[in-house]
Amino acid sequence: MVLTLALCLNLSSVVTAQSTQITFQMLLQGGDIVANQIRDIVAQFEAKNPDIDVDIVFVPGTSGDLHTRLVTQFAARDRTVDVMSIDVIWPPSFARAGWLEPLDSYVDSEDVARYTPGAIDAVTIDGRLYAIPWYYDVGLLYYRTDLLEKYGFEPPTTWDELKAQSAAITRGEGDPVLNGLLFQGARIEALTDTYLEMLWGMGGDVLGENGRVILDDGKGLAALELLLSMVNEGVTPRGIVEQATDTTRLNFQAGRAVFLRNWTYAWALFNGSDSTVRGKVGISTLPSNAGYPTASTLGGWFLAINATSDSKEAAWRFVEFMTDTQAQKLMGARLSYLPSLLSVYGDPEVLDVNPQFQDLLPVVESARARPAVPEYAEISAAMQTALNAALAGQIRAEEAVQRMVQDIRRILGR
Structure with a gap:
């Protein structure tokens, strides 16, 4: 034993x-x-x-x-x-x-x-x-399937198409709380992402292959002007400068926008039992400039x-x-x-x-992917500050780009 x-x-x-x-x-x-x-x-x-x-x-x-x-x-x-x-x-x-x-x-x-x-x-x-x-x-374009179908539209593939569709639908609906496009305009990471998606969608980038800052090559300014045009042309409300990720999700879910740039998590919520837009939402790739491929963060x-x-x-x-x-x-x-x-x-x-x-x-x-450098968090914070200030009308687009370029070069020591 x-x-x-x-x-x-x-x-x-x-x-x-x-x-x-x-x-x-x-x-x-x-x-x-x-x-x-x-x-x-x-x-x-x-x-x-x-x-x-x-x-x-x-x-x-x-x-x-x-x-x-x-x-x-x-x-x-x-x-x-x-x-x-x-x-x-x-x-x-x-x-x-x-x-x-x-x-x-x-x-x-x-x-x-x-x-x-x-x-x-x-x-x-x-x-x-x-x-x-x-x-x-990933960053997505959510859209109201019922409204696009009503006006005979397919999901937009370019930002110009999105603007035109937004104008036609909001004008036709006559609803003062219905916006064309919502995106994250508050000073958060998603604002950097939204800007990057517009920048990439016209062939631009923050850093070149050699790690050099190329945001001042003209496309950095063009991307910011595109972002600002959404507000200046009435596609996006001016209060977007204070809207973070879930605020825009809630507004779209309440039926207050035709289009929304947001993340994948929102899909299940849009189709929840308490959603105003349940069964009326589609998903598409983000638009780009004509002649360039779409790009999502x-x-x-x-x-x-x-x-x-x-x-x-x-x-x-x-x-x-x-x-x-x-x-x-x-x-x-x-x-x-x-x-x-x-x-x-x-x-x-x-x-x-x-x-x-x-x-x-x-x-x-x-x-x-966003720039794969150890200093990315600091770079993004600097970009958020400049982008949000431009959206709020506190600085001009040219000054915002200049600030971003100077800050990124300082952070990288290049």
Whole structure:
């Protein structure tokens, strides 16, 4: 009996030694509904990988809250978190600080080809891959299907078409609270994104291939003049300078606009039981200038491995599972998250729950990453200040562009 007990204890210690504990930390938006679905998907990983136990740490609040937490953990060389979800704009600064594990040795060219080039570009720093796309968020053009159909319009492909359609519909409806276009004009990241989408949609950019600031090449001014023309020509209300992301969503949802530039999260809310526009909303790619391809800002969340993790192999197996087909289908079907794997957009099970994914695939494929430099957050803050001041009529467009160029060059030291 003593021998049997000893053997059992020895076997128990072997099993324990073979079990690896990893910690996964992610931003929680959506409360228990999201948390429970993530727990279920992680449980499926554990069932397939009985030698790995996953402890999930949900961080409530905003992306800024998670960013602050991660920076504190990384700076302290904290080893307790093995895998974390990170915003698409964080990898440049995190990677160059040495906080993220390079993932090149875990993937090959076929693996990378399953994702959009824009997503891979966003997390490739100095030629090395530091994160894997988990789920996307992209800038979209929402439109009132009932109003466009009533006036015989197709979704606009150029900004001039959008202006003309807005004028015709608002004039025809005669509703004083109905606006043509809403976008995020408050001093937030989405204002930078809206400007970038107009800039990219006419062939411009903030930085050239050599990293030189090229916002003063004429297209930077043209993009801002296009943005301002929406207000000056009555397409967009002047109060847009104070409207943030969810304010514009609520106004569109209340039936106060024909078009809206916003993110993918709004779709489910527009089709909720309390929505005025339920069943009357369509999705399209953002317009561009004639002769140029459309461009949408790439947003979303990626999975990365802590460079100081003691369980990198187990951490990678978890990342691989969460970004592979099974988990992607579950997140798409259950949470309406935009899959990072392009193949999932045509999956019948996912489309049965989210038929809009078929319309969103072209938007995802054309999405572009914001400048992949460690100083991006500071650059965007400077751009937001100048853009918002121009929208408010406090400075002229030329001065706003000049300020942005000077600030970006100062920030980059170029």
